[in-house]
Amino acid sequence: MKGSVLIADDEPLARRTLREHLRTLGWVGPIHEAHDGKTAIAVANNQRPDLLFLDIVMPGATGLEVLEQLDYEPKVIFTTAYDQYAVTAFELGALDYILKPFGRERLERVLHRAQAALNVAAAPLLSRARESLNQIRDLSRIFVRDGNRIVPIPLASLERVQGADDYVMICTATKEYLVSIRLSDLEVHLGRAKFLRIHRSHLINLEYVTSIESYDAARLEVVMKSGTRIVASRTGSKRLRDLAL
Structure with missing residues (x-):
């Protein structure tokens, strides 16, 4: 391609x-x-x-x-x-x-x-990603390195993930974990039942959203339970609007 x-x-x-x-x-x-x-x-x-x-x-x-x-x-x-x-x-x-x-x-x-x-x-790799997603969609937690330990993080406790280059910051209510993985790769592992990509650098857990507000004519701003405010991209804002009944 x-x-x-x-x-x-x-x-x-x-x-x-x-x-x-x-x-x-x-x-x-x-x-x-x-x-x-x-x-x-x-x-x-x-x-x-x-x-x-x-x-x-x-x-x-x-x-x-x-x-x-x-x-x-x-x-x-x-x-x-x-x-x-x-x-x-x-x-x-x-x-x-x-x-x-x-x-x-x-x-x-x-x-x-x-x-x-x-x-x-490319299509073949997308197919493999879908296969991987089907195999792990029932996972309830992920494992990350925390110093010299490997700790489980229940997906239910994960509020949001912020990506930067080849790293992501996994944010829970009590702690943040810096992990060497691209956001797009982690997104495959998390699935899309409760998690939504609202920006090229942000993935959020919908269970932790307290409100969604207008930011400008085209974009929305998401307010999380932690108080973090994230401006969604135009594409992300469309995804958020599509959630509304």
């Missing part, structure tokens, strides 16, 4: 560097480009590319604002000359984050990771 790509950057040289390298890769399909944030939003929602390279500082809309305006959830790699945005990028569930100017070796590592991430979405 070939993946389509969008390069959104206001610097022509940066776009050309990425474009020329991507064209040498057999797994890359159509390559779209945008020179500002507003164009990036329009192209992404219209063409729905699998992978986005988003410059964070762009005219029209920042890369972070572009991500919030998408009506689907592609894989995203942020590119920027400013390293202060790294934490925010990973909190939003970015696949990776590269500083400009980026060297060939760093770019190749990022692209290798992107290829692996896109392959996860």
